[in-house]
Amino acid sequence: xxxxxxxxxxxxxxxxxxxxxxxxxxxxxxxxxxxxxxxxxxxxxxxxxxxxxxxxxxxxxxxxxxxxxxxxxxxxxxxxxxxxxxxxxxxxxxxxxxxxxxxxxxxxxxxxxxxxxxxxxxxxxxxxxxxxxxxxxxxxxxxxxxxxxxxxxxxxxxxxxxxxxxxxxxxxxxxxxxxxxxxxxxxxxxxxxxxxxxxxxxxxxxxxxxxxxxxxxxxxxxxxxxxxxxxxxxxxxxxxxxxxxxxxxxxxxxxxxxxxxxxxxxxxxxxxxxxxxxxxxxxxxxxxxxxxxxxxxxxxxxxxxxxxxxxxxxxxxxxxxxxxxxxxxxxxxxxxxxxxxxxxxxxxxxxxxxxxxxxxxxxxxxxxxxxxxxxxxxxxxxxxxxxxxxxxxxxxxxxxxxxxxxxxxxxxxxxxxxxxxxx
Numbered sequence: 001x002x003x004x005x006x007x008x009x010x011x012x013x014x015x016x017x018x019x020x021x022x023x024x025x026x027x028x029x030x031x032x033x034x035x036x037x038x039x040x041x042x043x044x045x046x047x048x049x050x051x052x053x054x055x056x057x058x059x060x061x062x063x064x065x066x067x068x069x070x071x072x073x074x075x076x077x078x079x080x081x082x083x084x085x086x087x088x089x090x091x092x093x094x095x096x097x098x099x100x101x102x103x104x105x106x107x108x109x110x111x112x113x114x115x116x117x118x119x120x121x122x123x124x125x126x127x128x129x130x131x132x133x134x135x136x137x138x139x140x141x142x143x144x145x146x147x148x149x150x151x152x153x154x155x156x157x158x159x160x161x162x163x164x165x166x167x168x169x170x171x172x173x174x175x176x177x178x179x180x181x182x183x184x185x186x187x188x189x190x191x192x193x194x195x196x197x198x199x200x201x202x203x204x205x206x207x208x209x210x211x212x213x214x215x216x217x218x219x220x221x222x223x224x225x226x227x228x229x230x231x232x233x234x235x236x237x238x239x240x241x242x243x244x245x246x247x248x249x250x251x252x253x254x255x256x257x258x259x260x261x262x263x264x265x266x267x268x269x270x271x272x273x274x275x276x277x278x279x280x281x282x283x284x285x286x287x288x289x290x291x292x293x294x295x296x297x298x299x300x301x302x303x304x305x306x307x308x309x310x311x312x313x314x315x316x317x318x319x320x321x322x323x324x325x326x327x328x329x330x331x332x333x334x335x336x337x338x339x340x341x342x343x344x345x346x347x348x349x350x351x352x353x354x355x356x357x358x359x360x361x362x363x364x365x366x367x368x369x370x371x372x373x374x375x376x377x378x379x380x381x382x383x384x385x386x387x388x389x390x391x392x393x394x395x396x397x398x399x400x401x402x403x404x405x406x407x408x409x410x411x412x413x414x415x416x417x418x419x420x421x422x423x
Contacts, residue, residue: 046283049291051218055278056271056295058221058342059349061228061302062154063161064268066321066339068303069310071268073318075261076252077311081304084265088300091269095292098275113280115356117144148354151273152386158347159205159390163197165323165336172328195391201344202387208348209355209379214281217352220345228342231335235306238326239313246312268303271296273353355379 047055072080102114105122114122117140124136132139170192211217253261279288310322319325323339326332359378363371 047215047281049287053291054221059274060271060299067264068307069318069322071261071264072307072311074257077249078251081308084304092296095275144357151350151353154350155386156390159198162340163194165340166197206383209351224342224345227338231338234335239309243312
């Protein structure tokens with residue numbers, strides 16, 4: 001990362017002996033309206049555009065996707081897709097502004113990269129308010145705190161999702177058949193409590209987060225994406241075969257249920273926390289805006305189609321996760337296993353963000369010979385903390401997860417791009 005250099009059409013490359021920083025970089029963001037107006041040399045061993053796209057898709061397609069049909073029910077078959085489209089535009093707009101602000105501050109302060117905390121801190125330093133300038137470091141701490149809280153919250157939800165899906169498959173194993181005509185499980189076999197499943201997953205998750213290189217992690221993200229694509233294809237082919245007349249569906253639901261839609265929908269767009277880390281690790285960062293628009297366009301289309309088609313197929317019988325509406329046969333039970341496989345590797349990507357905030361600070365305080373062991377120890381402790389929080393019974397409540405995990409925890413760093421841009 002230290003070898004990365006900055007270059008812009010608006011300022012000189014000060015790595016040469018002839019150039020000197022006599023003039024300050026231009027103010028404002030007008031110089032960054034297009035990818036070509038800002039160029040930054042990435043790491044020689046950084047991620048390629050394809051690996052970054054894979055990570056971007058993986059960071060946004062998670063557990064929230066399966067709850068979107070129920071979310072559309074809470075908004076209405078017309079209002080739901082329209083609202084998802086608007087939320088998608090807002091999410092992409094915030095991500096784009098965040099990258100533009102990061103580029104601006106890299107240019108202005110001649111830094112190889114900036115993280116979320118740097119972006120808001122430099123934004124406050126440029127504020128006309130003297131009080132905000134003097135307390136700009138608090139902006140960095142607040143954003144870092146909420147970012148850690150939100151990303152680790154995702155990791156807790158992933159633990160719950162994995163444990164609950166494994167428990168459902170094991171419980172229904174005796175009643176699961178090769179015929180997909182039926183849809184109800186007649187006999188549930190006794191099985192372990194969900195918390196024991198969470199505990200059994202802990203060693204495997206700990207080993208997974210020991211992979212610290214995004215380039216190596218892209219291999220697992222690719223496998224996770226393939227597994228989730230297969231599971232989504234099976235869901236799509238089932239729901240499109242038997243869509244009834246949608247005329248009886250609610251066009252616009254009552255406003256008292258709309259907050260439930262909003263919580264689940266915003267929860268689904270969970271990738272803003274990985275935007276800057278992905279961009280910072282690219283071999284050619286100037287390609288990132290194109291990757292962002294392509295990736296988030298695919299994600300938004302996926303969200304709208306699955307949410308609308310799922311509600312049209314099952315109507316008022318739609319459940320919290322669309323997988324619960326699938327027939328109880330091995331073909332559709334495998335959907336849960338494939339999607340769980342994908343979510344397992346998504347844990348590492350969401351965990352990467354808080355780890356990059358917490359661990360470097362702690363490692364810098366110990367002798368170099370203990371750096372690696374301190375790193376691994378802190379990663380283990382953080383995973384154990386998410387495992388412990390996932391054991392809380394409240395986290396198994398879908399409404400609680402959708403409204404608290406996103407609607408309360410996510411706005412601070414979702415609003416950060418606009419704050420940095422205005423300042």
